[in-house]
Every structure is written in structure tokens, then in C-alpha cells.
Amino acid sequence: MAGIVLDRIEKAFGETRVLKGVSLGFDAGAFVSLVGPSGCGKTTLLRIIAGLERADAGMVSIAGRDVTGLRAADRDVAMVFQNYALYPHMTVEQNMALPLVMRRLSAVERAPFLGRLVSGTGERRTAIKAEVAEAAKLLSIGHLMERRPGQLSGGQRQRVALGRAIVRHPKAFLMDEPLSNLDAALRHDMRRELVDLHKRVGVTTVYVTHDQAEAMTMSDRVAVMLGGNVLQFGSPREVYEQPATIEVAKFIGSPRINILPGEAGAEGRISVVGAATDAVAPRTTGKLDIGIRPEHLVIADDGLAIIVRHVEFLGSEVLVYARDTSGGDHLTVRLDPQAWERAASHETLTVAPQPGKLLAFDAAGNRVGLISTETAAQVQAHVPSRRVPRYV
Amino acid sequence: MNPGSQMPGSHDRSLAADLPRLALLSVLGLLFLMPYIWMVSVSLKPLDEVWRASMSLIPETFAIERNYGRVFREVPIGRYLLNGAIVCFGILVFQLAFALPAGYAMAKLNFRGRETLFAFVMLGLLIPAHVPAIPLYIAFAQTGILNTYAALIAPSTISVFAIFMFRQFFRAMPDELIHAARMDGLGEWSIVWRIIVPNAWPAATAFAIFSVVAHWNDLFWPLIAVSGKGELATPALGVIYFRTEEAGDDFGALMAAATITTIPLVAAFLLAQRRFIEGITMTGLKG
Numbered sequence: 001m002a003g004i005v006l007d008r009i010e011k012a013f014g015e016t017r018v019l020k021g022v023s024l025g026f027d028a029g030a031f032v033s034l035v036g037p038s039g040c041g042k043t044t045l046l047r048i049i050a051g052l053e054r055a056d057a058g059m060v061s062i063a064g065r066d067v068t069g070l071r072a073a074d075r076d077v078a079m080v081f082q083n084y085a086l087y088p089h090m091t092v093e094q095n096m097a098l099p100l101v102m103r104r105l106s107a108v109e110r111a112p113f114l115g116r117l118v119s120g121t122g123e124r125r126t127a128i129k130a131e132v133a134e135a136a137k138l139l140s141i142g143h144l145m146e147r148r149p150g151q152l153s154g155g156q157r158q159r160v161a162l163g164r165a166i167v168r169h170p171k172a173f174l175m176d177e178p179l180s181n182l183d184a185a186l187r188h189d190m191r192r193e194l195v196d197l198h199k200r201v202g203v204t205t206v207y208v209t210h211d212q213a214e215a216m217t218m219s220d221r222v223a224v225m226l227g228g229n230v231l232q233f234g235s236p237r238e239v240y241e242q243p244a245t246i247e248v249a250k251f252i253g254s255p256r257i258n259i260l261p262g263e264a265g266a267e268g269r270i271s272v273v274g275a276a277t278d279a280v281a282p283r284t285t286g287k288l289d290i291g292i293r294p295e296h297l298v299i300a301d302d303g304l305a306i307i308v309r310h311v312e313f314l315g316s317e318v319l320v321y322a323r324d325t326s327g328g329d330h331l332t333v334r335l336d337p338q339a340w341e342r343a344a345s346h347e348t349l350t351v352a353p354q355p356g357k358l359l360a361f362d363a364a365g366n367r368v369g370l371i372s373t374e375t376a377a378q379v380q381a382h383v384p385s386r387r388v389p390r391y392v
Numbered sequence: 393m394n395p396g397s398q399m400p401g402s403h404d405r406s407l408a409a410d411l412p413r414l415a416l417l418s419v420l421g422l423l424f425l426m427p428y429i430w431m432v433s434v435s436l437k438p439l440d441e442v443w444r445a446s447m448s449l450i451p452e453t454f455a456i457e458r459n460y461g462r463v464f465r466e467v468p469i470g471r472y473l474l475n476g477a478i479v480c481f482g483i484l485v486f487q488l489a490f491a492l493p494a495g496y497a498m499a500k501l502n503f504r505g506r507e508t509l510f511a512f513v514m515l516g517l518l519i520p521a522h523v524p525a526i527p528l529y530i531a532f533a534q535t536g537i538l539n540t541y542a543a544l545i546a547p548s549t550i551s552v553f554a555i556f557m558f559r560q561f562f563r564a565m566p567d568e569l570i571h572a573a574r575m576d577g578l579g580e581w582s583i584v585w586r587i588i589v590p591n592a593w594p595a596a597t598a599f600a601i602f603s604v605v606a607h608w609n610d611l612f613w614p615l616i617a618v619s620g621k622g623e624l625a626t627p628a629l630g631v632i633y634f635r636t637e638e639a640g641d642d643f644g645a646l647m648a649a650a651t652i653t654t655i656p657l658v659a660a661f662l663l664a665q666r667r668f669i670e671g672i673t674m675t676g677l678k679g
Contacts, residue, residue, distance in 0.1 A: 051575075052571050073577040073578070073579075079572065086572075088591055099575075164576070
């Protein structure tokens with residue numbers, strides 16, 4: 001078990017700068033996801049942690065030890081690959097035993113016939129066999145030991161790949177989209193199993209995925225990556241509720257967040273598509289992008305008039321895809337089925353954001369802190385000077 | 393997926409439906425086999441039948457003992473076959489020992505000059521074996537290793553074709569397999585011999601067939617490297633000696649000698665063919 005620290009990692013492939021000075025740090029035992037669209041550099045970052053790729057600049061340290069110059073084999077981390085990368089010519093048992101065989105037996109002891117002559121080889125092989133069996137038991141693949149990877153299903157291969165990783169008790173697990181080759185139902189089960197496994201084994205895990213649902217449901221902390229940078233590193237709840245930038249807000253959350261043109265008027269009072277709200281952006285004026293999550297829009301008497309274009313009934317919720325009446329912006333509204341049934345009309349709706357749920361972004365895409373009009377009034381009353389109010 | 397599981401069915405198709413196809417294939421097969429059939433046929437005939445103007449495949453009188461007996465009596469044909477086996481095996485072992493790691497390095501390792509090196513390999517493919525023959529002969533003569541097995545084996549130990557072929561084959565292997573091996577603590581040599589080679593059997597078998605056939609039948613280099621009455625003659629060279637010195641115009645005996653030198657190769661190929669096909673169907677690299 002060990003924490004991992006990345007310090008200003010840079011990497012370029014030819015002219016393309018894939019990582020532009022990424023710094024991250026987390027404690028031992030954490031389950032951290034690197035999430036982002038394809039091409040954001042997350043897999044490259046994982047390979048740099050693994051030692052399969054060398055960073056152009058920056059430092060990697062695992063368990064307080066600088067491993068930047070070490071080979072992958074010497075870093076004592078294990079990796080699970082998207083296509084599992086099991087050795088096709090070996091049985092499951094041999095696959096899982098190989099990392100231990102390579103580490104504990106010398107070249108002579110590994111040799112097919114010569115090895116038997118060296119004293120102690122037999123005992124060490126027996127010990128390895130026992131450890132492999134134990135790991136197999138943990139993953140309930142004990143009955144597959146004699147099979148070859150070609151004879152296994154996708155889920156079974158995945159378990160074997162996990163088994164090969166845990167059998168040597170590494171300092172950290174690195175997982176590169178390990179679930180993306182599985183079908184949807186199995187993926188869902190494996191997600192829970194991975195979390196369970198992490199709880200039981202307690203090894204620091206770095207998990208790369210493009211699937212935000214995986215990142216959000218499994219991890220303690222999520223690093224949202226885009227264009228070679230980590231835009232935000234926080235708990236799943238933080239990145240969802242308090243995205244640092246508009247890109248993070250757009251990437252995290254499904255269906256996507258609604259982005260509408262807004263404005264901070266007198267005293268920072270926010271209006272969205274011309275409609276006034278109760279939110280205030282202190283010390284800000286001018287145009288802003290306003291983000292509203294689909295579930296934060298409710299049917300109201302007064303607000304934004306929208307034309308319904310498409311409705312998805314999902315049982316527990318109803319997704320309404322709409323446009324505002326001016327015909328410009330697309331909007332998604334997530335309603336509970338009763339609210340949808342109660343709606344006066346199913347062709348046009350009037351919606352308004354729930355109080356306190358607006359997100360505002362400035363021209364550079366950074367989030368602007370908002371407070372309610374009440375708080376603003378109190379601040380005005382109690383702090384007459386032009387001190388910056390503390391955001392909630 | 394296992395291609396064997398969906399082989400176009402000899403079970404679900406009736407013989408009648410297959411008949412035209414089989415007939416066409418048989419005719420073509422016969423056409424290609426004709427020289428060999430003729431060779432075997434002549435090797436069975438007495439001399440007067442060989443020179444007869446009419447053509448017949450089946451001899452009227454069999455002269456097996458006479459033709460084959462003459463070969464075994466007058467030339468050390470067993471020795472020639474043994475020489476052929478030693479030379480072909482020696483060449484193949486060295487070719488694989490050099491080409492497998494070289495192919496791996498050029499397919500999967502990043503090092504400066506890799507592309508240049510590969511360009512040289514491609515260039516090597518363009519040079520016919522005959523071009524360096526004279527310089528090699530002179531060099532071997534000066535070092536005094538003409539008329540040895542080494543002289544027969546050495547020039548062929550590095551096959552650029554093999555390097556090229558293995559490189560192409562290894563490139564198709566997923567990088568993750570090698571990355572996984574590195575993380576599991578394997579060094580580059582271990583990766584080659586423990587991971588790459590066991591998964592390269594189809595390519596290695598295919599190459600082995602090319603290599604053995606080419607060197608078993610090679611006449612050019614043995615003719616240069618081995619002189620005199622030739623304790624070291626390979627089968628093809630042995631047949632030549634037999635023709636010029638012993639058999640004269642005795643084509644029956646000559647064809648008998650040719651048949652004897654062909655049989656081991658055919659047998660070896662039939663044996664390898666089974667493994668060859670197994671190798672292909674067992675490869676599940678998607679692991």
C-alpha cells in the first residue's frame with residue numbers, strides 16, 4: 001500500500017503535447033479514477049506511473065520513493081489491461097504464477113530441467129502454487145486453473161487478469177479501462193466486485209476510464225482530464241456539484257448539463273435567457289454561461305418557456321429534450337413521472353431552475369461563485385465596505 | 393475465433409454438390425504433380441522402356457531393384473541425406489536464433505536507428521544470394537573453411553527474409569502482452585523466449601518449411617563450397633555427382649536417386665503440415 005505523487009509530468013509524442021505538466025497526489029489505499037474523453041492523456045499518464053512510458057519532464061513517486069528512473073518491473077505495481085493481455089499459451093495458473101516465478105526464482109531455477117536440481121526450488125514452487133490458489137479463491141476462479149485464456153469468457157479473463165495483478169501484492173493497481181470489453185450487465189456487476197475487492201485488499205488503485213459513470217460510482221476521488229491537463233481533482237460529489245470549469249461541468253453528468261447564455265446585471269444579479277433568478281455573482285458583471293443540471297429544472301408558473309421535441313420515459317424518471325421558444329438553445333429536463341403527468345401541456349412547458357442550483361462560468365470557462373439574493377442582502381447590510389463576501 | 397469451427401462443411405454438403413469443384417482441383421493437382429509422378433515412374437522402369445518413343449506411366453517390367461540398387465551401391469546416398477539434414481537443421485537453428493530476437497526488436501522496441509536498420513533489412517531482401525557468392529568463396533578459401541559443414545551453413549545463418557517475416561508477425565501482437573510481461577518482471581530476453589516465441593509457432597513453422605525446402609534443394613552454394621568427391625555433398629549435389637560420374641545416361645537410376653532425395657522432404661512436410669494448421673487455429677492472441 002502506498003500513496004502516489006505525480007509532479008509536473010510532461011509528455012509529447014512528436015509535436016503533440018499529450019501531457020502538459022500534470023500534478024496529482026493521493027494517499028495510500030485510495031481508489032482514484034482518471035476520467036476524460038479519448039485523447040485526453042489519461043492512458044499515457046497511467047503508463048508513466050507504470051513505467052511503461054517515460055515522461056519528458058516531471059517526477060513520479062510511489063510510497064515516498066522516487067521511481068521516475070525505474071523500469072516497470074522494479075516499481076512493484078501491477079496493471080490490468082483493457083484487452084486483459086493474458087499469455088495465450090499458458091494456463092490460468094501459469095499466467096497467475098508468472099509474476100511470482102520471475103521474482104522469486106533465479107534464471108537457473110526457472111529453467112525447465114535444470115531447475116529441479118537446485119535445492120529449494122521445489123518448496124518455492126509449492127509456495128507459489130499455494131499463493132496463486134489463494135488469489136484464485138478470492139476471485140472465485142479456482143475451477144479454471146487448468147484452462148487457457150482462449151477457453152474463457154470475457155468476464156473470466158478479466159478475473160484472471162485481476163488475479164495476476166493481486167497475486168504478488170503490489171504497492172498499487174493500475175487499471176486501464178478494464179471493463180470496457182465486457183457487456184453492459186457484466187460491466188455493472190464487475191464494477192461492484194472491483195470496489196469490493198479494493199475494500200478487501202486495500203491497495204491504492206488508479207483506474208483509467210472514459211466512462212464517467214464508472215468513475216463516479218467506484219472512486220474515492222476523480223481526476224477529470226482534458227487536453228493534457230487535470231482540470232479538477234476531487235470527490236465524485238465535488239466534481240459534480242462544484243465543477244471547476246465549464247468543461248468539467250459538461251463532461252461529468254449524463255444527460256449533459258444545460259448551458260444557457262446569462263448575464264450578471266446590477267449588483268451581480270444573474271439572469272438566464274432574459275429571466276431573472278435569485279442568484280447573485282458578487283463583484284461580477286457582464287455575460288456569463290449558466291449551467292443547469294437537467295434534474296435542477298422544475299415545472300413552474302413563471303420562467304423559461306420551452307417547446308418539447310422528444311420525450312424519453314425511463315420508468316423512474318422522464319427525460320424531456322426541448323428547445324427554448326426563441327428556437328435557439330437545446331435543453332434537457334429530468335422530471336419525475338408524476339410531475340410530467342401533472343404538467344398542463346406536453347407540447348410546451350415553463351421551467352425554472354431550483355433555487356441555489358445554478359452554476360455560472362465566466363468567459364474563460366472558470367466557475368464563478370454564486371450566492372442567493374438573501375445572502376447578498378445580508379452581506380450588504382452587515383458589511384458596508386466593499387469587502388469580498390465569502391462564498392457558501 | 394476458431395476458424396476450424398466454421399470450416400465449409402464437408403458434412404453438411406453432399407458429395408455430388410462438391411464433385412465439380414473436387415474434379416477441377418484434382419486436375420490441377422495432377423498437373424502440378426506430373427513432374428514428380430513422371431520421376432517416380434521413370435525410376436521404376438528399365439532403360440529400354442525409358443527410351444521408348446511411346447509414353448506410359450506404368451512400367452511393363454519393374455526395374456526397382458536395378459535402379460534403386462544401383463544408387464545405393466554406387467553412391468553414399470545415405471550420407472548425402474544425412475548431410476542435407478545436418479546442413480538444413482544447422483541453418484534453421486541459427487536463422488531462428490537470430491531472426492526471432494531481431495524481428496521482436498524491430499517490431500516492438502523503440503530505439504534510435506530502428507527505421508534505418510529495417511531499411512537495411514529490406515535492402516538485404518533485394519540482393520540475390522548469388523551476388524555475394526564470390527567474395528564469400530574467397531573469404532572462406534582464405535580462412536580455410538571450404539569443404540566443411542561450417543562453409544555450407546554459415547552464409548545462410550542470417551535470413552533477412554525471416555527477420556522481415558517475424559517483424560510483420562510480431563507487429564500484429566498486442567503491445568499490452570509485452571507491457572504485461574514487463575510489469576510481471578520479465579526482461580527483454582525472457583519476453584522473447586517465454587512470451588513471443590511460444591506464440592510465434594505458426595510463423596516459425598511456415599518459415600521453417602521455406603527454409604528447409606530452399607536449402608535441401610539448394611545446388612548453387614554447395615557446388616561452390618564443397619569440392620572434390622564430396623563427403624559433404626548435400627542431396628541435390630549428390631544427385632549431380634551421380635549423374636555426371638556414375639549414371640551417365642542411366643535415367644532410371646538417376647530418377648531413383650532424385651526420388652530418394654525427395655522423400656524425406658515430402659514426409660517432413662506432411663508431418664509439419666498438421667502442426668502448422670494446429671498452430672494457426674490455437675492462436676488466440678486476443679487472449
